[in-house]
Amino acid sequence: MTSTISHTTIDCHNAYELSQWWKPVLGYVDVEGDPNEPGDGECMIRDPETGHQLLFIEVPDQELPAKRIHFDLRPRERDRDEEVEWLLTYGATQVADHRGKYGPGSGWVIFADPEGNQFCILRSEGELAAAAAP
The missing domain is CATH 3.30.720.120 (Signal recognition particle alu RNA binding heterodimer, srp9/1)
Known part of the structure; x- marks a missing residue:
């Protein structure tokens, strides 16, 4: 995954x-x-x-x-929340949770790797497509 x-x-x-x-x-x-x-x-x-x-x-x-550049990651096989849970069990450190910032289903979660480099987990392509569907 x-x-x-x-x-x-x-x-x-x-x-x-x-x-x-x-x-x-x-x-x-x-x-x-x-x-x-x-x-x-x-x-x-x-x-x-x-x-x-x-x-x-x-x-x-x-x-x-000092760390002005970071990756925004989109899950390939899970939805955003499942990826967040997996990263927590994998050892990533959650820095901030912005889920729902722009309404239900929106937002992202900020993590840090073992050396403190930050990255964000976004919604998956499937979640984006579902949100855009009429």
């Missing part, structure tokens, strides 16, 4: 400006149907060839954390 990297997240002070700066450096583009706009607190860009995505997300802290 594994997870896949959904995207790489970069904590920052200005998500729009930083995403715009990186687009020409990497040859990335806005996600189709989700253009980045000035003032957006979260801006995703993607590689048009590989599909790899970078998410720039604003954090309120004046001082940015």
Whole structure:
């Protein structure tokens, strides 16, 4: 049972400006149907060839954390909550729980690996598809 990297997240002070700066450096583009706009607190860009995505997300802290880049993982074979339970038994340390942040079924859980590197567990592709179904 594994997870896949959904995207790489970069904590920052200005998500729009930083995403715009990186687009020409990497040859990335806005996600189709989700253009980045000035003032957006979260801006995703993607590689048009590989599909790899970078998410720039604003954090309120004046001082940015030393570990500003982390993986956002999407479970392959379990749903988010099952993956959370498995990670707890595997030895990951739960840092914060943001399940339900944007309503029922939304959100993520932040974990740290044995050396303190943080990563997030998102909802699975199946959960996303079920939420989007009419």
